[in-house]
Amino acid sequence: MSRARAAALGASLILLTGCGSTVTGTPLAEGGYQGSGSEKFANILQECEAVSDPQIAAAIGADVARGFYGAICRWDGVGGAGPVHVTFNWFETGTTDHEVAAFEHLGYVVEKITVKGSDAYLVRQPADPQSCGITAGAPAGGVFGWWVRQPAGGMDACAGVTKLGELTLNVSI
Numbered sequence: 001m002s003r004a005r006a007a008a009l010g011a012s013l014i015l016l017t018g019c020g021s022t023v024t025g026t027p028l029a030e031g032g033y034q035g036s037g038s039e040k041f042a043n044i045l046q047e048c049e050a051v052s053d054p055q056i057a058a059a060i061g062a063d064v065a066r067g068f069y070g071a072i073c074r075w076d077g078v079g080g081a082g083p084v085h086v087t088f089n090w091f092e093t094g095t096t097d098h099e100v101a102a103f104e105h106l107g108y109v110v111e112k113i114t115v116k117g118s119d120a121y122l123v124r125q126p127a128d129p130q131s132c133g134i135t136a137g138a139p140a141g142g143v144f145g146w147w148v149r150q151p152a153g154g155m156d157a158c159a160g161v162t163k164l165g166e167l168t169l170n171v172s173i
Contacts, residue, residue, distance in 0.1 A: 048073035056077075062084040063077055064076065064086065073089070079155060088145070088146050089145045116169040118137060130150050133161055144168055
């Protein structure tokens with residue numbers, strides 16, 4: 001075997017063995033999460049309905065139209081200053097600790113606040129001052145989040161997400 005071929009084989013073996021990783025936890029099949037009481041999401045596929053389109057429009061000061069609905073729900077709108085984008089997410093087994101750690105890892109500014117008597121976190125992207133997010137524990141378990149991006153001169157995005165957080169905490173999703 002030539003030296004070049006042996007070196008290539010050795011490099012390939014090192015590369016292949018270095019790609020493995022161990023993930024801790026218990027795997028569940030799709031639909032296998034069987035939480036109980038407040039841990040079990042009772043209205044699966046209805047999370048995008050937690051806050052109505054007219055309530056979203058009022059909270060962000062823009063007319064909105066439904067966009068993508070799935071693991072993350074999106075609305076696009078038009079306000080007095082231009083286009084507005086709204087995103088909602090809800091993770092039935094998520095935690096605010098995990099969300100905050102992820103935001104901090106990304107370099108976002110995270111501020112602990114209280115919304116409707118519950119701990120919540122406002123999140124800002126330093127490179128995008130027109131956007132703001134909020135994350136909080138969901139009433140029925142898990143964690144939810146809202147993101148709003150307003151154009152320059154538009155309504156304060158953090159005021160909008162705070163109102164959306166209040167509205168979400170008013171319902172038992």
